[in-house]
Amino acid sequence: MYKKSVRGILIKGNKTYGEITEQVLASQEKKAPLWWYFAMFVFSVMFLAGIWAIAMTIKEGIGLWGNNNNVAWGWAIINFVWWIGIGHAGTAFSIFLLVLRQRWRTSINRAAEAMTVFAVLAAGLFPMIHMGRIWNAFFIFPYPNTRGPLWVNFNSPLFWDVVAISTYLFTSAAFWYLGMLPDLATVRDRSKSKIKRKIYDIASFGWVGSARSWLRYEVTAVIVGGVAAPLVIAVHSIVAMDFATSVFPGWHTTIFPPYFVVGAIFSGFAMVLTLMIVIKVAFKLDDFVTEGHLDAIGRILTFVSLIMGSSYATEIFIAWYSGVEGEMFTFFHNRITGEYAFQFWAMVTCNAIIPQLFWFKKVRRSLLMLFIISIIINIGMWFERFNIVVTSLSKDFLPATWVEYHATNIEILTYLGTIGLFGVGVLLFIRYIPMMAMNELKMVNKPTSTIDK
């Protein structure tokens, strides 16, 4: 599957195949470490708090949020776009590198895809609760109904979003699971307890690994991956069109779809980096997640950060160049200066300036710096969405209706709840599912570990 030439050693230590299985699964076969229970507790509490906030929202209504007449989309949409963005990288990472036949994806793709699934689940929550009457959520799907039948508006980007995101959730979950089958079979064959064996037996779909199965499996994986690659682009372009097809200053721009796609890849890659560093350090998988892997992600982030920076500059330039007063006002008096200046400059600093430190090899090779910057990027991307959503909405064409927007505690708790959901998901993943694609690691093991220097 991987035909590209080698870029350094991907799996250190000249391992045998047995050792790869042993070391990847070691963390699962031992008892869970103490920090795992601690983290599980913290994330569960956050998750429960989120459930409480969501229950309150459903019981009392959207009035509990800070949303108002003007800022009808507040934290809910910000967080939705933020999570979708993070959810993009997993598949972007895994699939683009699969299509490009890059071998270094093998130790990272599983975790990246897992992250995608949980992030998209977290994202999907927000539009649902934002409807207010969540029990009517099924109205968004087109089906023959008793209202005419009145179908949904097929020209609306909001409906495209429904289709694209459900497709994306299904595709990325399916791709993730498909990739997992051979590894689940490995866990099945190694398990000693009867119950565990039974569970993994069902989960691994009776996988054996005969040549015919492998051929079909490879072809299926490449096809699903191949069609999912344009889907990644399409989903976030459509999310961008939710904004770009409106006439608000700051939203009504053609740059939005590519700008959002790049932003999504940016935040997602940063999250992959965070997660991989945690896995590397917590489970001592240094041989699989080498400096070279992290270095490669660092390089990509530098490049993407440059695109982000030029997108910000382009937006501002076009606002001035268009000569539209509304655009000028939004960008120069409500973003660069004005009450939201902090959020704007936080966005620029976190996304366009700080990641430039990755030009230095020292920074790319330092775990601590990589970790800190990856977190900073995720914070910056959150501010970017805040900028886009709130600044444009709060001061529109009618000055009499200008308002400020502040999130309420319920909104903050809902957001924390989704972080909890994500955290619980990832923790369960690293405990019960082989967190690296062992079969693919074995595939690239020989050609990438024996070539020295």
Added chain:
Amino acid sequence: MENKRIIGVFDDEKNLFDSIDLVQEKGYKISDVITPFAIEEIFDKLKLKTRINIAAYFYGAIGGVLGIYLSLYYMAVISYPLNIGGKPTLSLSFVILIFVGTILAVVTGTLMTFFIIDKKGPGAKEHFQYEGITDDKFLILIEMTPDLSAEDVKKINAIFKNNGALKVDEK
């Protein structure tokens, strides 16, 4: 009852390839090769082919492009033509839905095809069990059909043994 099989157990691809070549040279039919990960050389050596890719194309072309287009046409033009500012009911923007729908059709169809033809699914039985096949062992399986004489079995055994097989087994 199924025939018994001669099993050559290897722990290295090189030896596996050599044995496959030699066995095939002698004219014996390899019924299966089991490996812990995908090896493309084996597909070539066993001359395995799959038509899943062709199927996927048709899922996309028929299920996706045609299916989604027709259902959109029915819903938006025949069943309930919405007048939105006098714009045409059959809008060019449907391309986006057709695009996404095609991907969904390809993914669903391809996965279902894979699971059905490969007989995989929750609760499916493993058709073959052997120590270490999902870990680090490579197996060559040769079916002991009635026309395989004891001499042949011995020859196959010798090929496996001479090419670094860990052991030769019958099952």
